[in-house]
Structure formats: C-alpha cells, structure tokens
C-alpha cells in the first residue's frame with residue numbers, strides 16, 4: 532500500500548480489521564464523504580468560485596463528467612433559495628385530486644419532496660396521518676410553519692427516514708423528476724405497507740389561451756425541461772391508473788411573477804438574465820389585452836396524476 536496516499540490511509544483506518552463491520556463502517560464513511568463532496572461542489576458553484584472544468588479536475592473527472600454528476604443535483608437543491616416566491620407563487624392542487632391520489636382505505640401517508648407543504652396541508656385537512664419528507668432546510672422550515680399537524684422530517688427519496696412498511700400511501704407532487712429513480716423506487720417500496728400506493732403528480736400549465744402560450748414562450752426561452760408526466764413505473768409496482776383534472780389557479784400579477792421566479796431553471800440563471808426574464812413577464816402582464824389592468828388572473832392548469840400499487 533502507498534502510505535503517502537491520504538485516501539488509502541484513511542480507508543485503511545476506517546476499515547480497521549476488515550470483515551462485515553469494516554465494510555459497514557467504510558460504506559457509511561463513503562456516503563458521508565460523498566455528501567460533503569456534493570456540498571463543496573455546491574458552495575463552489577453558487578459562489579462562482581470554480582468552473583466545472585476546475586471542479587472536474589479536482590475530482591479526477593472531465594468537465595462533462597462533473598456536470599453530469601452534479602448539475603442536476605444542484606438544481607434539485609435550488610428551491611430553498613426561492614422558498615418565499617415558491618410559497619406565494621406556485622399553485623396548490625385541485626381538491627378532487629386527493630381522492631384519486633390516496634386510496635380511501637389509506638390512513639398513514641408520506642408526502643415525499645413536500646416542499647413548502649402545498650399538498651401536505653390538503654392531506655392533513657382530509658383527515659390523514661401525514662409525514663412530510665423534504666431535503667431542503669429552507670423549504671422544510673416553511674412547511675413546518677404552514678402545516679404544524681404534519682410530522683416533518685429531513686430526508687430524501689433515496690433515503691427515507693421511515694421504517695419498513697410504515698405508510699399506506701406515498702404521494703410525490705412536482706418532485707419525481709428530481710429523484711434518482713433507480714434508488715428511489717426500491718426505497719419507496721420498502722416504506723409502503725403491502726398493497727400500498729404511490730401517486731406521482733404534476734401541475735402542467737395549460738397553454739391553450741394565447742396569453743398563457745406567450746408566457747410559456749418567455750419562460751422557456753432559455754431552457755425547457757422536458758418532463759414525462761405520465762411515467763411508467765417498474766416492478767414491484769403494478770399497472771398505472773391515470774387521471775387528469777383541468778382547473779384554474781386564481782392569483783395576482785405578483786403571484787405570476789413569483790411562480791416564474793421559483794422555477795429551478797430561473798433560480799439558476801445569471802442575475803442579469805433572470806432580471807430580464809422577470810421584466811419581460813411583467814411587461815406581458817401589463818400590456819397583453821387579456822391581462823392589462825387586471826388585479827386577478829386565473830392561470831389555467833392540468834393536474835396529472837399517475838397512481839400505482841405495490842404488487
């Protein structure tokens with residue numbers, strides 16, 4: 532062994548005498564180190580202190596390798612930076628969704644990637660016993676304040692802080708596309724009781740009205756995240772049941788601006804581009820013949836829900 536290599540030296544110390552105990556200690560240490568590495572990458576990128584090229588080099592990777600490894604994860608972690616705008620601007624969900632997302636016999640429900648609690652509050656009001664898991668501390672603080680009756684826990688879809696078979700239903704609203712699905716699927720199956728259900732939910736803006744199409748064109752000028760809002764789930768989940776609900780979110784011009792400002796790709800834009808986009812949206816709201824002078828705006832949405840049952 533090369534004793535001058537600090538990594539090998541630490542690994543040998545952690546594994547000590549080896550065996551299953553050593554393997555367990557090594558695995559936990561690798562996970563903690565990986566978590567710390569992601570935090571460091573995040574700090575360096577947010578403070579614009581290093582390029583992807585430099586980060587890749589420091590990690591023994593190419594620039595592409597480093598962006599593939601972390602860029603998505605960093606975006607998934609960006610919501611807390613705009614938690615106030617998120618809470619104010621993002622729509623909730625139509626009441627009719629609850630009966631389809633959660634089966635009638637379910638009592639204990641996990642809201643995974645719960646954000647500021649937009650769906651959590653509705654689940655609590657429906658009389659369910661709700662645990663909300665959210666990795667971002669700023670989103671979690673708002674969630675705990677907004678929905679005090681829910682049990683709020685730090686955690687992620689890849690590592691759910693619940694016992695095996697602990698809930699009857701899991702709901703995931705606007706968050707499935709942020710998960711590492713290969714790890715999340717068995718982890719969700721682990722916490723579900725036999726016959727439990729998983730519901731994946733998205734609010735999609737309905738762009739059939741001309742002003743809504745113009746808003747969409749402005750928002751996606753820099754980036755369009757292609758989402759599969761009717762996904763297929765692998766085993767151990769069974770055949771999907773799908774539902775669509777059309778509805779309108781009543782809001783204000785300021786609410787529309789906050790809805791735009793809380794999108795992950797808008798949070799990630801360089802400041803000048805972000806300011807330009809928000810100014811253009813403000814201009815649309817002030818001048819479009821269907822919107823000008825209005826204090827209230829009804830934003831049309833289609834809520835899509837895919838529900839599967841543990842086989």
Ligand SMILES: C[S@@+](CC[C@H](N)C(=O)[O-])C[C@H]1O[C@@H](n2cnc3c(N)ncnc32)[C@H](O)[C@@H]1O
Nearest residue numbers: 607610644645646649667687688704705706709
């Ligand atoms: C668009 S928000 C949706 C929040 C909430 N469910 C709602 O409907 O308003 C996505 C949320 O997923 C969370 N998230 C991102 N990656 C996650 C992961 N791997 N596991 C669990 N949640 C995650 C983010 O922190 C964020 O709060």
